[in-house]
Amino acid sequence: MNRRHQFQRISRQAQPIEEVLLDIEGSELNNNIREVNNNNSEVNNNNTRQLNNSTVTPQVPTQIRPRELNASQPQVTNFLYKPLPIKKQREIDQQVLKIVREYHPFSVVEDIEFKKLVFLLNSNYKLPSRKTISSSLIPATYNETVEIVKKRLERAYAICLTMDGWTSRAQDSFFSVTAHYVVEEEKRTFLASDLLACSAYAERHTGENITKKMIEIFNEWGIYNKITVVVTDNAANMKAAVRGGGWRHWGCFAHSLNLVAQAGLKEIEPVLCKVKSIVRFFSKSSHAIQNLKLR
CATH class of the missing domain: 3.30.420 (Nucleotidyltransferase; domain 5)
Structure with a gap:
């Protein structure tokens, strides 16, 4: 199986005609490339000598101006923060006033944790200041309430x-x-x-x-x-x-009832004095109150 015909062995050793032609054309091309490279090197050397002998002014690149933004073009910030409508702003302001009305100080709107809570509920809502509540919102609410009450009284x-x-x-x-x-x-x-x-x-x-x-x-x-x-x-x-x-x-019935109770307490005034003295004793002594609790 390893033996091969003599012609096959010769054909493998001999180079095909097509490859010979390609080798000839390649050698001629390489010679042409060498000549072109030599010519280019001579030109580059001459240009380098001329540049060294002459003063070259560096060319400053022109400044690229940023593209001017169009006023009507929407920006990203417009989508991040959107102001509330006036009606919605007033509704939330009235609710804040109701919180203050429940005997809370005006400074509650300046509390850091309260601000965080309002921001988490509605990040677009602008919380009023303490001065705005006292000088603007409360007087406006008062005037509106007065008008409502006057209209009710007119119909009564x-x-x-x-x-x-x-x-x-x-x-x-x-x-x-x-x-x-x-x-x-x-x-x-x-x-x-x-x-x-x-x-x-x-x-x-x-x-x-x-x-x-x-x-x-x-x-x-x-x-x-x-x-x-x-x-x-x-x-x-x-x-x-x-x-x-x-x-x-x-x-007033409640006031009349109170007068009756006060008059009745005068009849048992000696007993009341004894009870008050006992309460006064225990309120002034922590040791006595502890012993009373143990019993």
Whole structure:
């Protein structure tokens, strides 16, 4: 099997005619390439000598100006932050006011954790400052509420009033008036109670002065001729003030009940004194209160 014909062995050793022609053409091509390279090297040498002998000024590339942005072209930031509509902004502001109304300080809007909470709920909402709440939002809400209450009072047929006057521990006197009436609307009917006045009162608490104050408040709200009854405590000056204006007076039931309880406690005053002394003893001694708890 390893033996081969003599012609096959010769044909393998001899180079084919096509390869011989390619070798001849390749040798001629290589000679031409060498001549071209020699010529190019001579040209490059001559150019290098000329550049060395002459002063060459470096060519500064022209500054490429950034493409001017079109004003109407949308930017990426426009999609990252989108301001809330005015109506939605006002709705959230009113809700923030309701939080403040629940006896929270105005500074709650400047609390860091509260800001984070609002941002997580709605990142597009801009939280108002404490100054904005006190000087802008609250007065605007007050004016809107006053207009709503005035329209209700205009539609009311009969109004009952509760009044009170008191002096604080700092010796500051106040006077308040609250209106109670039935509100009839298209979809519902309900009993409304609106505070009409709660202001400082520096005048003497005489019946005549209180009557003048009452007339001033009633005329301000336009309810002078709609008052059916005025409820106050059983103080003599309050009774005189209501009767002096020609209105019907009812005594406060809770105040009357309190007067009855206070009068009844006078009958057991010796027992009360003993109870108060016992409570005072244990409140001043932590050791005694601990022994009392163990028993």
